[in-house]
Amino acid sequence: MAGNTASAHAADHHGRHVHINANFAATVVVDPDSLTCGGFDVTAQGTATGSPIGAKGTWQDQETACTLPLPGHYDINGTAIIGARDGDQISLGYHLTAPLTDGTTVYPSGTFWIKGGTGEYAHASGGGTMNAVVNLLDTAHVSATLDGSIS
Template sequence: MKSSAHRWSARAASAAAAALLIAGGTAGVTFAAETDRSAEGIVAYDPPVNSTANFAVVATTHPDTVGCNGYNVTGTGTASGKPTTGGTWTQTEVVCTATIPGKYDIKGTATITESDGDQLTLTYQLTAPLTADTLVYPTGTFQITGGTGNFAFATGSGKMNARVNLLDHDHVTSKMLGDIFFTG
């Protein structure tokens, strides 16, 4: 009797295990089928900040020839993309060659002014290798610090990169991709 009860317990355990395997296997297939169907609806991410600035710059020697050994740079031009509807780009930045060995260290502020006067302000920090090449491609980050009008309570951040020809200060381009939030 004892061995018969033991056999029934073993059979019941086997049946329960088989049921779990079948249910688990079916759940996995169902999940995979549902996942495949939803993959059809994937849309490429379009960030809320997707802006390009084209501008000219004027560079003057930075007064700290030891700690910075670089330039004060101002720039003006145009900006297009999101979240602004286009407008003017103005910037001031300090470009140092002594703060990070072997790199340009670029810190700046910029303002995009729309035709209606609304302004979006930001700061940025970029770096690029110091090379003998005349084309420089700084990369880094930006922070939205506010603005006026529709951008009065704006914050946000993202990635920024630029293209600079050291022999042509009239055609500099920067690109920003990131997020913007309105906290007011």
């Protein structure tokens, strides 16, 4: 398939568009820092698809969702690795916020920034917006969308 060749990745990479949809299962534990965080440590794994990685990519992340630094909100800081089908990876950091709620669904939103990667993305930079949907009663089915640019 042409979408999975190195030249196709290079064309997408230099095309500067990022639109990635990720679906993943999150494991949540209480963060031990009750003085400055008051929240949770989260790790996740799943799938990712979109530009520039193509279909059948992977998603891995690690984050801390604190409640004390930003009263009334989750203050979320994390890192993620997005893998393309050919094994090339994009590394990124992100910062999201979401209001604390009595409801079961949280909608974190914020920004991401690209910190390089491997293969075609070894020297990549860029960033954009990131939005997620988290059902607090079903963390096995979390989704996120990233829109932005890469260079």
